[in-house]
Amino acid sequence: MTDLERKHDRTPVPKEWAYAPAPESRDVVSLDERYGHYVGGKWLEPSETYTTISPATEEPLAEVGQATPEEVEAAVAAARDAFENGWSGISAAERAKYLFRIARILQERSREFAVLESLNGGKPIKESRDVDLPLAAAHFFYYAGWADKLEYAFPNRRPRPVGVAGQIIPWNFPLLMLSWKIAPALAAGNTVVLKPAETTPLSALLFADVLRQAELPPGVVNIVTGDGRTGAALVKSEDVDKIAFTGSTDVGKAIQRELAGTGKKLTLELGGKAANIIFDDAALDQAVEGIVNGIYFNQGHVCCAGSRLLVQESIYEPVVEKLKRRLTTLRVGDPLDKNTDVGAINSEQQLEKIRELVESGEQEGAEIYQPPCRLPEKGYWFVPTVFTNVAQSYRIAQEEIFGPVLSVLTFRTPEEAVEKANNTPYGLSAGVWTEKGSRILWMAERLRAGVVWANTFNRFDPSSPFGGYKESGFGREGGRHGLEPYLRFDNEPSHD
Numbered sequence: 369m370t371d372l373e374r375k376h377d378r379t380p381v382p383k384e385w386a387y388a389p390a391p392e393s394r395d396v397v398s399l400d401e402r403y404g405h406y407v408g409g410k411w412l413e414p415s416e417t418y419t420t421i422s423p424a425t426e427e428p429l430a431e432v433g434q435a436t437p438e439e440v441e442a443a444v445a446a447a448r449d450a451f452e453n454g455w456s457g458i459s460a461a462e463r464a465k466y467l468f469r470i471a472r473i474l475q476e477r478s479r480e481f482a483v484l485e486s487l488n489g490g491k492p493i494k495e496s497r498d499v500d501l502p503l504a505a506a507h508f509f510y511y512a513g514w515a516d517k518l519e520y521a522f523p524n525r526r527p528r529p530v531g532v533a534g535q536i537i538p539w540n541f542p543l544l545m546l547s548w549k550i551a552p553a554l555a556a557g558n559t560v561v562l563k564p565a566e567t568t569p570l571s572a573l574l575f576a577d578v579l580r581q582a583e584l585p586p587g588v589v590n591i592v593t594g595d596g597r598t599g600a601a602l603v604k605s606e607d608v609d610k611i612a613f614t615g616s617t618d619v620g621k622a623i624q625r626e627l628a629g630t631g632k633k634l635t636l637e638l639g640g641k642a643a644n645i646i647f648d649d650a651a652l653d654q655a656v657e658g659i660v661n662g663i664y665f666n667q668g669h670v671c672c673a674g675s676r677l678l679v680q681e682s683i684y685e686p687v688v689e690k691l692k693r694r695l696t697t698l699r700v701g702d703p704l705d706k707n708t709d710v711g712a713i714n715s716e717q718q719l720e721k722i723r724e725l726v727e728s729g730e731q732e733g734a735e736i737y738q739p740p741c742r743l744p745e746k747g748y749w750f751v752p753t754v755f756t757n758v759a760q761s762y763r764i765a766q767e768e769i770f771g772p773v774l775s776v777l778t779f780r781t782p783e784e785a786v787e788k789a790n791n792t793p794y795g796l797s798a799g800v801w802t803e804k805g806s807r808i809l810w811m812a813e814r815l816r817a818g819v820v821w822a823n824t825f826n827r828f829d830p831s832s833p834f835g836g837y838k839e840s841g842f843g844r845e846g847g848r849h850g851l852e853p854y855l856r857f858d859n860e861p862s863h864d
């Protein structure tokens with residue numbers, strides 16, 4: 369074989385070169401058969417339950433509660449009681465100590481949490497181990513540092529806590545989203561009722577044990593599990609002062625309608641359809657890694673995923689070729705295997721949604737590419753997919769798929785890239801790949817996106833604010849900005 373032939377050789381990697389299985393042990397996690405709601409520092413026996421499963425195997429993992437409006441009210445009452453009778457009165461430095469403790473315990477128990485997160489959510493262990501867990505602990509560390517410095521964060525505005533925060537989170541980063549929500553709320557002196565997503569309740573329930581270890585006063589954090597009905601009851605609860613929601617745009621809009629005129633504070637972190645923009649002077653191999661990370665990280669279950677690839681026309685062919693070749697090397701399978709790159713789709717319902725949108729892409733005329741890939745027989749799986757020949761009007765270029773599906777479009781000039789990137793109802797994130805610093809700044813100024821990554825993608829840091837424009841929501845999480853939604857200031861009217 370000549371060098372040139374070798375370069376273009378597409379024969380699959382021989383079996384003897386494949387990775388040997390490297391499963392992470394499940395023994396580190398011990399699950400109860402049945403969980404209640406964590407209310408006022410105790411387990412409340414649920415009146416209704418459902419079974420939570422592993423999406424990779426469909427194996428039942430545990431029975432968990434489906435909280436009724438009465439159970440939600442009990443949690444809100446516990447949070448109110450803890451707020452009035454203790455938490456809001458203790459010194460800020462004391463509050464910080466609890467947050468530091470929680471951060472350290474999360475670090476100590478990180479392997480256990482990482483395994484549980486992969487088991488219940490389907491995400492690859494290397495991601496839960498290297499991304500979700502370190503970042504979750506980092507958020508508690510970061511906000512612990514702010515707890516006694518609020519006066520400096522907001523000089524002359526005399527910040528005070530809002531009261532009881534109702535927090536509703538999605539299933540894509542269960543523990544990390546919990547940390548994004550709980551850490552700033554507690555640092556600012558609030559108490560919390562948190563509802564994890566119905567498909568991924570287990571890490572939040574294990575987190576209750578971290579709270580016990582940290583000796584957090586009862587009622588400061590309460591956790592109720594259940595589906596959208598439980599979330600809706602929390603939103604409706606009269607005694608909640610603030611709602612923080614991360615999830616789909618439709619539910620976000622419904623919550624905004626529900627809360628309009630009530631005076632309750634609200635932050636919404638909703639969907640996205642981010643453009644990942646590659647200029648012809650970019651380092652292509654790095655950009656291809658960034659494209660892969662942008663859309664296949666966490667099976668594409670990422671609201672800021674780089675799901676629209678905008679490639680400058682002159683480099684379209686090499687980028688698409690390199691990308692397809694890279695796709696053949698992605699290992700799809702057991703989330704608990706340390707070599708797995710792409711795990712299971714979180715639920716049957718989500719798999720259906722991905723399938724439906726992918727079908728629409730084919731019907732509308734886009735060209736589909738999927739690498740050869742053997743999927744496990746049980747569980748919910750989707751092969752990493754690339755669509756080329758995509759028009760901006762296609763559903764796969766407009767709607768959030770929330771799966772491992774990339775739509776490739778092209779552009780000629782920076783102006784066209786901006787026009788196309790902004791041509792969506794969303795505005796959560798964007799990526800720009802170019803060697804020119806001035807172009808990065810030029811683009812970042814014009815992209816209507818809460819976060820713009822330069823020569824990287826899907827990077828998170830607790831000190832960096834995150835949030836959307838347009839239908840991606842409002843309010844920021846992370847950084848000093850992330851404290852603001854959990855505070856009232858003297859010049860602001862109070863809810864009651």
Ligand code: ADP
Nearest residue numbers: 536537538564565566595596599600615616619
């Ligand atoms: P996704 O489509 O990503 O599952 P959802 O918006 O349906 O996103 O879910 C995100 C979170 O919102 C979950 O915890 C879910 O249970 C909750 N939820 C769903 N419907 C409602 C609702 N009507 N009111 C409040 N929370 C809801």
